Amino acid sequence: MEASKLPGFLARRAVKAVLVVFAIIVCNFLLVHAAPGDPASVIAGQSGVADAAFMEQLRKQFGLDQPLHTQLWIYLKSVAQLDLGFSHRQQQPVAKLVLERLPATLLLTGAAFAFAIAGGVTLGALAARRVGTWADSLITVLALTFYATPLFWVGLMLVLVFSVWLEWLPSFGMGTVGVELHGFAFALDLAKHLLLPALTLGLFYLAVYCRLTRATMLEVADQDFVKTARAKGVPEGRILRAHVLRNALLPVITFAGIQAGQLVGGAILVETVFAWPGIGRLAFEALLARDYPVLLGVFFCTGVMVVLFNLVTDLLYAVIDPRVEVAG
Amino acid sequence: MTLLTVENLTVALPQGGDRPHAVEGISLSISAGEILCVVGESGSGKSITANAVMGLLPRGLPVTSGAIGFEGKDVLALSPEAMRRLRGSRMAMIFQEPMTALNPLMRVGDQIAEALRVHGAGADAAKRVPELLAAVNLPDPKAIARSHPFRLSGGQRQRVMIAMALALEPTLLIADEPTTALDVTTQMQILRLIREIQSRRGTGVMFITHDFGVVAEIADRVAVMQRGRIVEQGPAAEVLNHPQHPYTRALIAAVPHGAPDSRPQVTTAPVLDVKGVEKTYRRGGMFGARAVVRAVHDADFILRRGETLGLVGESGSGKSTLARCVVKLVEPETGTIAYHGTDLRPLSRNAWKPFRQRIQMIFQDPYASLNPRRKVGEAIAEGPITHGVARGKALAKARELLALVQLDPGAMERYPHEFSGGQRQRIGIARALAMEPELLIADEPVSALDVSVQAQVLALLADIRERLGLTMLFITHDLRVAAQVCDRVAVMQRGAIVEQGPTAEVFSAPQHPYTRQLLDSIPGRGWTPPAV
Numbered sequence: 001m002e003a004s005k006l007p008g009f010l011a012r013r014a015v016k017a018v019l020v021v022f023a024i025i026v027c028n029f030l031l032v033h034a035a036p037g038d039p040a041s042v043i044a045g046q047s048g049v050a051d052a053a054f055m056e057q058l059r060k061q062f063g064l065d066q067p068l069h070t071q072l073w074i075y076l077k078s079v080a081q082l083d084l085g086f087s088h089r090q091q092q093p094v095a096k097l098v099l100e101r102l103p104a105t106l107l108l109t110g111a112a113f114a115f116a117i118a119g120g121v122t123l124g125a126l127a128a129r130r131v132g133t134w135a136d137s138l139i140t141v142l143a144l145t146f147y148a149t150p151l152f153w154v155g156l157m158l159v160l161v162f163s164v165w166l167e168w169l170p171s172f173g174m175g176t177v178g179v180e181l182h183g184f185a186f187a188l189d190l191a192k193h194l195l196l197p198a199l200t201l202g203l204f205y206l207a208v209y210c211r212l213t214r215a216t217m218l219e220v221a222d223q224d225f226v227k228t229a230r231a232k233g234v235p236e237g238r239i240l241r242a243h244v245l246r247n248a249l250l251p252v253i254t255f256a257g258i259q260a261g262q263l264v265g266g267a268i269l270v271e272t273v274f275a276w277p278g279i280g281r282l283a284f285e286a287l288l289a290r291d292y293p294v295l296l297g298v299f300f301c302t303g304v305m306v307v308l309f310n311l312v313t314d315l316l317y318a319v320i321d322p323r324v325e326v327a328g
Numbered sequence: 329m330t331l332l333t334v335e336n337l338t339v340a341l342p343q344g345g346d347r348p349h350a351v352e353g354i355s356l357s358i359s360a361g362e363i364l365c366v367v368g369e370s371g372s373g374k375s376i377t378a379n380a381v382m383g384l385l386p387r388g389l390p391v392t393s394g395a396i397g398f399e400g401k402d403v404l405a406l407s408p409e410a411m412r413r414l415r416g417s418r419m420a421m422i423f424q425e426p427m428t429a430l431n432p433l434m435r436v437g438d439q440i441a442e443a444l445r446v447h448g449a450g451a452d453a454a455k456r457v458p459e460l461l462a463a464v465n466l467p468d469p470k471a472i473a474r475s476h477p478f479r480l481s482g483g484q485r486q487r488v489m490i491a492m493a494l495a496l497e498p499t500l501l502i503a504d505e506p507t508t509a510l511d512v513t514t515q516m517q518i519l520r521l522i523r524e525i526q527s528r529r530g531t532g533v534m535f536i537t538h539d540f541g542v543v544a545e546i547a548d549r550v551a552v553m554q555r556g557r558i559v560e561q562g563p564a565a566e567v568l569n570h571p572q573h574p575y576t577r578a579l580i581a582a583v584p585h586g587a588p589d590s591r592p593q594v595t596t597a598p599v600l601d602v603k604g605v606e607k608t609y610r611r612g613g614m615f616g617a618r619a620v621v622r623a624v625h626d627a628d629f630i631l632r633r634g635e636t637l638g639l640v641g642e643s644g645s646g647k648s649t650l651a652r653c654v655v656k657l658v659e660p661e662t663g664t665i666a667y668h669g670t671d672l673r674p675l676s677r678n679a680w681k682p683f684r685q686r687i688q689m690i691f692q693d694p695y696a697s698l699n700p701r702r703k704v705g706e707a708i709a710e711g712p713i714t715h716g717v718a719r720g721k722a723l724a725k726a727r728e729l730l731a732l733v734q735l736d737p738g739a740m741e742r743y744p745h746e747f748s749g750g751q752r753q754r755i756g757i758a759r760a761l762a763m764e765p766e767l768l769i770a771d772e773p774v775s776a777l778d779v780s781v782q783a784q785v786l787a788l789l790a791d792i793r794e795r796l797g798l799t800m801l802f803i804t805h806d807l808r809v810a811a812q813v814c815d816r817v818a819v820m821q822r823g824a825i826v827e828q829g830p831t832a833e834v835f836s837a838p839q840h841p842y843t844r845q846l847l848d849s850i851p852g853r854g855w856t857p858p859a860v
Contacts, residue, residue: 228430232443
């Protein structure tokens with residue numbers, strides 16, 4: 001890709017991104033409001049006061065008595081001003097709630113992502129190099145096991161083994177409760193808490209990358225340019241790294257782009273199992289409480305993430321594969 | 329001085345193959361400064377021989393006996409590491425497919441530099457790479473070195489491959505069909521380049537080819553291979569002009585050659601009258617940079633009943649696009665395509681349907697153009713059945729057609745993968761004929777076939793044309809084939825027909841410079857094959 005094309009490309013993509021995000025907001029808004037029940041009925045139910053007048057008052061207070069399109073218009077206007085609304089249940093602005101939780105989620109998903117890619121590509125390359133041997137079979141069996149096992153079950157088993165039996169790692173939360181840690185000790189504590197949820201979240205994708213890398217490497221290894229490299233006397237190790245692996249990574253990157261988009265949203269289950277204070281859990285709690293503004297805020301945030309990750313994938317692809325031209 | 333000796337080499341095939349050995353008891357030698365052409369059809373074991381010398385045989389094909397000596401070393405006894413050090417430095421190889429033989433993600437210059445680096449000569453790569461690219465006559469070597477392969481044409485890529493192979497001045501160069509995938513004018517340039525570099529440096533060359541024209545162009549000595557054995561070996565002039573072995577004679581006889589006969593002019597009514605057809609491809613969207621390719625323009629022609637018109641030209645000249653316009657596989661923007669006076673161009677899909685039956689197409693790739701999951705009989709009968717012929721009748725007809733294209737009626741119940749390339753092309757012809765067409769459009773029907781099979785298919789087409797009185801539009805890049813088959817030829821270049829006329833006239837007195845260039849590039853044009 002030529003650098004001179006970049007600003008134009010980014011400008012075109014920005015316009016598209018705004019349109020996509022707009023569509024996401026509208027869809028989410030309509031979907032959320034299509035679900036039965038509303039915040040007023042939940043609050044009324046929890047407080048034990050369920051008379052019609054009180055409900056009416058709550059609805060008026062939340063603006064729920066307005067027609068749907070008016071509510072949508074008000075919401076869109078405020079989002080355009082980067083105001084995600086106010087959570088009446090938590091008595092805090094939504095943007096603050098989401099931003100507070102976002103770093104935890106990004107840390108978890110980022111770690112899982114890095115683990116899945118690094119582990120998957122390494123194992124896949126290893127299996128391809130020793131295709132047909134016991135090492136290949138072992139890796140394949142492992143990968144298929146990770147692929148087929150449900151996420152929550154993996155999480156529970158990891159907790160059982162490493163937290164309950166071996167007592168090596170904590171089973172929930174993001175830090176040891178009641179202790180004030182700084183510097184290295186803080187990082188170590190965080191890493192200990194991060195390990196199990198990140199493993200749980202990453203194992204499935206690790207299996208996918210492993211299979212994908214192995215298959216494409218074997219496919220690429222049969223191509224003519226690999227033979228050319230061999231004919232010019234390039235050592236086997238270098239052939240594998242510089243010629244085979246590099247070409248085999250292209251489909252891995254495509255898939256990683258998809259995964260990166262899903263990771264933010266897909267962490268709900270793991271965050272719940274490990275009591276990880278991220279936005280996945282925030283969304284889950286908001287859903288139970290019919291806390292519309294928070295739910296929509298989380299959806300908005302994950303939507304933006306997906307759009308961003310797709311853009312990054314496209315750019316990365318163009319950097320790695322010179323044949324790809326960035327096109328708006 | 330003898331550079332390479334292969335003695336009694338036998339390479340086994342995995343069990344269950346059609347023969348026990350890939351090559352059996354072959355002996356040959358190459359001296360410094362000599363070009364040995366190894367000739368044979370696909371599956372004759374010529375590439376296996378080359379790979380055995382390079383130490384690049386796949387694991388399933390072990391050398392079972394014999395010896396390979398190179399510069400006084402016993403190649404088969406060398407360790408893999410010692411063999412690796414020889415490859416690329418003392419012996420080098422170029423391949424058939426320039427489009428896939430370079431790493432698509434690596435700059436061309438880096439790939440050449442890598443060849444230097446892995447043999448410890450990477451220090452002066454920055455200086456050597458442009459020199460090497462200049463030595464293979466590439467313009468602006470510095471810019472080429474920075475390019476990725478996809479930016480280069482097939483001919484340029486093959487030059488890069490040659491530059492890479494010659495980077496460390498090897499004494500032996502093995503060229504495995506290096507010009508087969510190239511256009512005829514590019515082929516001639518590459519052949520000259522190999523000849524020139526080889527004579528300047530005294531390199532020994534093993535040149536693998538299936539084309540006796542190329543042999544006549546470049547060989548000092550020739551070895552002819554058939555089913556894993558060398559059946560005849562000798563100086564080029566000897567083998568080309570006085571072939572001894574029946575197989576060599578058959579191969580040479582199958583080479584389409586000689587000046588085209590003067591044929592009577594066809595004066596019947598026009599079947600197809602193509603006028604003012606234009607097709608332009610535009611790339612790039614609303615915002616991106618636009619590229620406009622005029623695929624077809626200024627390409628008028630008339631095809632008369634019972635006539636065969638050849639559309640000849642190099643890849644990208646628009647000959648296939650023009651043919652596809654006729655059958656509406658491509659929709660041109662302007663012009664008229666009059667079939668017996670009816671303009672086909674503006675017709676809708678439905679209005680086209682009756683014509684589909686009258687105009688049939690045969691495709692180039694006999695492997696890709698048959699549905700692998702359909703029995704051959706079904707594939708042939710499918711067209712008539714969709715046009716309303718009763719199933720039983722269509723299948724009976726298919727059986728007759730298989731006999732017509734000289735295939736066993738048992739072929740009806742078999743699947744395409746059970747047939748060879750030549751047989752599949754016969755099936756393709758039978759499928760086209762099943763519709764009882766009047767006009768047959770053959771898009772490079774013999775380009776993917778071995779020369780002896782090619783001769784058979786061409787003879788079959790000529791016979792069928794004669795018997796059924798077909799009119800044919802014959803697309804080919806091979807002027808030798810066109811000379812043999814066509815009453816008239818139209819030469820295409822960059823989307824336009826630059827010259828057309830009776831075949832004999834165009835070949836003996838070409839008017840357009842491009843036609844002259846094409847004719848001059850026919851390999852082996854100075855060689856008249858002996859009558860055998």
